[in-house]
Amino acid sequence: EAQVTQNPRYLITVTGKKLTVTCSQNMNHEYMSWYRQDPGLGLRQIYYSMNVEVTDKGDVPEGYKVSRKEKRNFPLILESPSPNQTSLYFCASKATGTSGYNEQFFGPGTRLTVL
Amino acid sequence: AQKVTQAQTEISVVEKEDVTLDCVYETRDTTYYLFWYKQPPSGELVFLIRRNSFDEQNEISGRYSWNFQKSTSSFNFTITASQVVDSAVYFCALSEAGGTSYGKLTFGQGTILTVHP
Numbered sequence: 001e002a003q004v005t006q007n008p009r010y011l012i013t014v015t016g017k018k019l020t021v022t023c024s025q026n027m028n029h030e031y032m033s034w035y036r037q038d039p040g041l042g043l044r045q046i047y048y049s050m051n052v053e054v055t056d057k058g059d060v061p062e063g064y065k066v067s068r069k070e071k072r073n074f075p076l077i078l079e080s081p082s083p084n085q086t087s088l089y090f091c092a093s094k095a096t097g098t099s100g101y102n103e104q105f106f107g108p109g110t111r112l113t114v115l
Numbered sequence: 116a117q118k119v120t121q122a123q124t125e126i127s128v129v130e131k132e133d134v135t136l137d138c139v140y141e142t143r144d145t146t147y148y149l150f151w152y153k154q155p156p157s158g159e160l161v162f163l164i165r166r167n168s169f170d171e172q173n174e175i176s177g178r179y180s181w182n183f184q185k186s187t188s189s190f191n192f193t194i195t196a197s198q199v200v201d202s203a204v205y206f207c208a209l210s211e212a213g214g215t216s217y218g219k220l221t222f223g224q225g226t227i228l229t230v231h232p
Contacts, residue, residue: 031218040124042206042222050218058219090160094218101148101167101210104220106160 002027004107006091012113013081021076021110023091029105030096032074036060037088037109046089049074050096081114088112117142119209121223128197129231136192136226138207144168146212149183149190150220154204166190197230204228 004025013019025032033048035058045058049068063085065077074093078085091107118141128134140149151163164174166183174181178195194201207223 033218035220035222040224042119042121042224043208043220044222045219048218088158092220096218101165101212103162103165104210104218106162109158109160111158 002105004091004093004105006089006107006110008110009108010111012115014115015082016080019078019081019112021078021089021091021112023074023076023107024072025074025091025093025105026072027093027095027105028071029093030071032068032091032093033058034064034066034074034076035090035092036085037090043090046076081112083114086112086114117144117147117209117211117221119207119221119223121205121207121226123226124224125227125229127229127231130198131196132230133193133195134197134228134230136194136205136207136228138190138192138223140188140190140207140209142209142211144211148210148212150208150210151181151190151192152206152208154206154225156203160206163192194228197228199230199232202228202230 007022030051034046035043037043044060047066049055089110092104094104095102120139147168149166153161171183180193182191204225206225208220210220
């Protein structure tokens with residue numbers, strides 16, 4: 001089954017304790033990205049990756065890091081989480097191509113609470 | 116810069132009523148794509164429809180219909196004869212075809228729809 005998986009699905013942590021949210025897709029997609037969802041703000045892009053070893057900032061990258069060492073994985077790293085990073089996080093992937101826009105597939109979401 | 120506005124924060128209707136969710140967008144690109152997603156209480160994002168900027172035909176899928184009007188930069192979503200299962204947050208989103216925005220979805224703030232029995 002084609003899917004994007006995220007782990008963990010739920011996480012409660014404390015300020016300053018480094019954490020990683022994993023994201024993996026099995027569709028051989030080149031493009032992957034992370035979004036955060038906050039009430040009244042919709043979803044906003046944090047980082048994206050066009051392919052292996054190619055990453056770039058989205059609209060709200062402060063406090064986050066990413067890496068893309070393998071095509072299927074795109075982990076989101078919070079080196080020193082703060083309460084304002086409490087949010088619902090989504091990973092997404094899509095194929096790149098020249099024939100129009102390909103559908104973006106979303107993971108199930110990770111609900112993060114930073115105390 | 117691209118922008119999507121969903122002015123209706125919350126809508127409450129009674130079952131079987133028709134409801135329209137508004138979406139207005141801004142972009143400088145001539146080629147772009149518009150989307151609607153549904154987020155039920157379980158939290159996942161469910162893709163509903165995609166439209167490209169060159170296709171202004173309205174679309175109907177069962178009780179759902181979409182009205183795309185480039186002249187007013189709007190992409191509105193209507194649910195006919197609403198049901199309790201339609202209760203969810205609905206997001207409108209825009210993606211530009213190229214440049215540094217490639218692949219990025221710009222989402223509206225979302226509209227919370229509650230359908231009462």
